[in-house]
Amino acid sequence: MANEIFDRETLLDLTVNIIPLFIIAFFVVAFAVFPAFGVEPLASAVQFGLLAVPFVFLAILTYLSGKAIAGDEKRAPVYLPGQATVENATTLEEYEEQAEAAEAAAVEDDDESAAELTDEDDE
Known part of the structure; x- marks a missing residue:
């Protein structure tokens, strides 16, 4: 892991970033299945271009951001939320x-108190 x-x-x-990717993908599929503005080649190319280009750039940005976030967590100290400053x-x-x-101290205390109880019961 x-x-x-x-x-x-x-x-x-x-x-x-992932939520807008799903929204853009939904509209690509919706416009492909139900062409709202007809099937004119130039209009369709512009319409899908205006959806596909941002989708590709946002997907690349999301991947690079994920690598940067994960890499920074390995290099720099990680603080609890709101505690970095x-x-x-x-x-x-x-x-x-x-x-x-x-937690280990609490388990040891429980073991000791359980041992004391069993010693008292034996007497």
Whole structure:
């Protein structure tokens, strides 16, 4: 999973580009199935050109943006949402390490209290 270019977070960031791609694709199909302005070759070519060219450029932009977002997450520290400009903010890795340490401590405390309860029951 670490080798994926477009993980869940990256896809969520790219949603602002993916939704217009679907909208443009819908209109290409709709105009191909139901020609609203007739089937005149020049008019149809201009109509589909005005849809296809932005679609291609937006698809390229979306792909490059996804690679840039994923690459930046590997190079630079990642902060929790809204914490990138806050002084002394903990990175996402530090936050996860603290959460894992707290969880391990809670499990150890539960094990110790369970052992004490079983010792008391034996007596």
